[in-house]
Amino acid sequence: MTGRDEREIIAVSLKVALWGVAWSLPLAVATALALARGRFFGKTLFDAAVHLPLVLPPVVVGFALLALFGRRGPIGSLLEPLGIVFAFRWTGAALAAAIMGFPLMVRAIRLAIDAVDRRLEVAARTLGAGRARVFFTVTLPLAWPGVVTGALLAFARALGEFGATITFVSNIPGETQTLPLAIYTFTQTPGQDGEAVHLSILSVLLSLGALALSEWLVRRRLPRPAHA
């Protein structure tokens, strides 16, 4: 394995994880808000559906994605003429990563929204702020640590995603081969332990870096209140 290959593997991993998180974050905030504050028919079922990827074997999620979003799948074949292709593409890996990380993101954000003092929101409303303004200026800033934690959990999950990814988009170097897939490939071939160990260490460093970054983000945005 050359240095170029290694950089490529890390670039694919980061691209997949970052896009997976970026696309699903707004949706996760909306879902968390609906679950924390909403009262609607079928909420329990909706809650269960959101959590499904957390409890299902990842290979089942991958197989479902393949059946739905594959070239011949009912959704995949509709999207293909529009130029949106997931099969064998890094976008498919990002989709798998996003779905696997989604429940983690929603859980963290929902807990944070639950913990926001509703009296503050009511006070903002009495001062004339609309619902959207209350959400963006009161609820979201107060729930910020939960949003960051959720995004980080999802990012870490995306970096580690294996089963759904390999089932859905295969293991193509430079396109869908993320760190875990590359490590797996090396462990399957005698005499390539060195590369597997090397990539494993890189993966530990990457995860530690993500943790440190999220810690920094939470602290920066939220000076500790005096009474806490």
Added chain:
Amino acid sequence: MRRILALFACVAAATLARADTITVFAAASLGEALEAVVKPFEAATGHRVVVSYAGSNALARQIEAGAPATLFISADVDWADHVEQRGLAVPGTRRDLLGNDLVLVAPAASNASVRIAPGFDLAHALGDGRLALANPDAVPAGKYAKAALVSLGAWAGVEKRIAPAENVRAALALVSRGEAPLGIVYRTDAMADKGVRVVGLFPEASHPAIVYPMVELRGATPATHALAAHLGSPAARATWQRFGFRVIE
């Protein structure tokens, strides 16, 4: 006469009493054929044969790590050599069991037509799809496929367009499911899957001869030995051939 009968009974009893479980590591492409060959052996001896199928590289790797298999059937010479060189095989038990061919396949519903010849334009035939094959760096079917494409001058055109799979059956599934428009697998794989259609046969001279060496591994029992003998016996030959394998004498 009575003495001979008694001896025979003793031997039969001893054989019956020792119903072993034999763990076999076999190349993924052997799938259904090996099951069919093993069935009469199990019925006749009472032994239970458990087969683990994977790419030969992954199996060699697991044998190296101490997997409890006692018989290894690799899809190429290299991985059998690898296991032997590390002293994991029983010396003198290796024999070349089967031969196979390499084919280009397309989904059954596709009307792709490709003529395999030196300098043929495989990239064009792929359109914007990918060529499914087993990992060309490690898995035998992928190594043969790469060798064939290299010798026909078609590798450079598709090198960036492949979808490498864990083993040849995974590559077959990609084509069968229609995710990949073309793939390279063994002729026997194409015969085993109604979802694919053979588009062309790679000339034998374009790749190293496809040979399945079989070797007994450390920990082999008399039951392992009996199974190995059965797999190479004239009785098994017809079954191997029914699944499209060439039997090596």
